Amino acid sequence: MSSTTTTTFPYTLTRMGVIMSPEDGNALEAEGVLNPGTGHTPDGTLYLLPRLVATGNVSRVGLARVIIEDGVPTGVEREGVVLAPDRGWERGANNAGVEDPRVTFIPRLGLHVMTYVAYGPLGPRTAVAVSDDLREWRRLGPALFAYDESLDMDLNLFHNKDTVFFPEPVTAPDGVESFAVLHRPMWDLEETKPGEGIRVPAGVTDQRQSIWISYVPVADALADVSALTFWRGHRFLAGPEFAFEELKIGGGPAPLRVPEGWLLLHHGVTGILARAFDQQQKVNYAAGGMILDADDPTIVLSRTSEPLLKAETADETSGIVPNVVFPTAIEEIEGQLYVFYGMADSKIGVARLDRRVAE
Structure with missing residues (x-):
């Protein structure tokens, strides 16, 4: 349920x-x-879990220790691959991949929970993996x-991306203490069954891809x-509202508990979309933000009408998919929050996340 400010x-x-x-x-x-994705090993060391893309758009999830200088992340030291598309449902006849990991440490479980996209026989599908050491x-x-x-619809019919768990339990609409998870259903069935077109659940009036929320009882x-x-x-959470979100929106890092509620960074997309599974060349991804209610995260208290960060530097405007800023992780380093984000589907950038000083 969305409301602007x-x-x-x-x-x-x-x-x-x-x-x-x-x-x-x-x-x-x-x-x-x-x-x-990001996370800390049991000894407290901060790691990236980057998506590594080999020739032919075959993705794996790597592990890389973050190098920190004077409290600022400046580089990485690679430590190999921790997840590869070596299960049958993660591979198709002409494609394969484990893509775009989002990693949430959930203290109640004592586990890192990774949601990732398995690029298998029928296209992208959300999957879940867990670890206690990131390795x-x-x-x-x-x-x-x-x-x-x-909903008058089976959500299992649709491809789904941009999934990420909240780190702490919330109360679901049915009153049950639950782990909430964000996701982005893709309503166009044309890629799966030509001629089927776009199908949406009951009550959905905007066919553009949006952020939904679902729950798992604790x-x-x-x-x-x-x-x-x-x-x-399953509930609709937020859809495109502003110019930088014209085509679609999707969730970013695990929501962060802040004084105002839950801080959710997301991406908004403009431009022209090619076929769903193709690498896009005529789009522009920018980072925005929302504040969700602390007790009921289906309520959007406020959101950005303009991007917090958009593609401007050469590293963000030129690459495999140009003009992309794609936030996927937030970490605190020596009291300062940092956001890690994809740059033009080619590199990984870091941005400082600051809370405005009240005037």
């Missing part, structure tokens, strides 16, 4: 530079490094959506962590 958004982003670029001669990075990941499998009669996940793949209570 005319007040100044309470957070800003300031770019700090490139933290990771493709390594010369590394075949696994021939088509870019981008859109990382060894246990696949829980593809996400499954419980049927909701009120008790279920504590009893069996594989419950993190069974999502229910």
